[in-house]
Amino acid sequence: MFYRRAGIRHTSYRAERQLWPLPFDRALVALVFALLVLAPLYLGDLYLAGYLLPWIIWSTAALGLNFLMGGAGQIHLGYGAVMAIGAYTSVHLVRAGVPLEVAMIGGGLASAAIGIMFGAAALRVKGLYLAMATLAMQYIVDFVISHVPAISGGTQATIQVPTVRFLGVPIVGNTATYYMALAVGTVVTLFMLNARRTSLGRALAAVREKDYAAEVIGVGTLRYKLLAFWISSFIGGVVGAVLAVCYLRSISPDQFHIELSIQLVAMVIVGGLGSVLGSFFGAALILFAPIVLNNVIGSLSDTFALSISSDLRAHVPLMLYGALIIGFLLWEPLGLAKIYANVRDYFLVWPFRHARR
């Protein structure tokens, strides 16, 4: 009833293969995008800068990781380090006087170059070994950044991000930063949506499903895995730059530790491997569920005068991430995106369930 399919006749391949073949989906996407674009008009500063901005940035990062994990089926436990490389490179470039647009690309290229070195080492073997190599990458990059004063400005030091201009607009105040993050997020989202429809996306899907079968039908496995690693790391680097410029504003090594990587992996799994929509859902759940749960626990302990230790409340996010990863892997391996798809499919033909294809 909500998604009437009745009367929709695609008369060309082009019409059927567009991103959203149903008018209702198109309208929904347009509505959500309009709401996001107009957000600074109706949302207070707190919600804009405290909730919407991190959600956009983290979703973009999750998209980049999802390209690798969902698209090519390769695990990456060091995505935080990839973002760190991008953030530090771009901030240093900006401080050296390079325009932000170029610096972001530079950050992406640096991330991609370093990320692919670790990837090349690990992709000779697979699965489990890749997990460990990327974990090792996380620790090594952390160490290098915090122990080379030229990069980090000394141990425990932070680097201030200077005021920058993005496409001619000075990135000052909440609205400008929000629009910059939204712009980058939109570009990455469009790339992700379309990547699956290209030969690259199909080759990656083949590699993900069975690598030697892919090799048999002429898809160079190693080449495409490396390509996926490169693209994913590039996006990670750019998002790292956005994170530094728009959200953190002064970067220090501890902002990119293993916790960030774990957060992103959790987002991808909870949202749904390989799903663009899922990355946004997953980012929302992983970012906000701990806050909500903490508030619930807080109000519960106030109303019922329970003594809930601050230790317990401080560890709620970790418990929740772990529980969410385990729960989704066991009961809904395709994540929130699959739940959404189930609901959507149900209402697509409601109340004529027998008409479902």
Place this chain on the structure above:
Amino acid sequence: MDYLLLGELAINGALVGLMYALVAAGIVLVYKTSGLANLAQGAIAMMGAYLTWAVATGLGAPMALAIVLALAMMFVVGLLIERLALRRMAGQPVIMAIMLTLGLEIMLRGLLPGVFGAAVKRLDVGIPQAPVFVGELLVNRATLYGGIISAGVILVSMLIFNSRLGVFMRAVSDDQTASWSVGIRVERAIAVAWGLAAVTATVSGILWGSTQGVDWSLSLLLIKALAIAILGGLDSIPGVLIAGLIVGVAESLATGLIDPLVGGGTRDIVASVIILLTLLIKPHGLFGREHIERV
């Protein structure tokens, strides 16, 4: 160069490495039977230490009893993890099972400090603090006993692998379908491997807890254990012993010799560097079978 210092670093490093190797032994045990890497091994070690502490202080039990109780409980915990979570992952891509153990690691790392309190707990198992002198070399008594106990437990697990049960486990690791068809209970062998892995993790958790106190940082043993397991070859228990010695000595030497040059912190990345070097040079480790699929 001061040879006395070098010797001291090497001996203490080797002992510490043996204690790391005990955590790695659990990873190898599970990998050998089920072909899965258990990324939750560090958190399980931490859980064992927390449980021992809780039994000893909460119930006021004597330490020996507390340790035995904790070992028994952790064996059951290992069985439960396998039964409730990992068994349902059968047939799924390996990457899913790895993420599941990662999720377990994250959850335990939040749950235990959250429930028992994040402050460092003292776990006194009755090892005196005074150092031992071997000739002129100063050896930390806690690591000396820890290393000896660890080596003992690893040797025992090697013996288990040569027993009837161990033959089952090896058969299962070789080919699950084939061992199933000749009447070996595959599920039981894998479950026992998880139980034993949890027990070895607990022993190492207790040993580490008694030297550095019990808190969440015990779960960081994971990365060193992974380095040892990979260097040793992932499916070789003797490999774990040798690799443990190598990693321990390398870490100790790096801490003693390189730290003063770069300002600390090398201890934490020695394991990572060893993982990378192993993958680059000899991906199947020193003693592993060459069955890792190359792409």
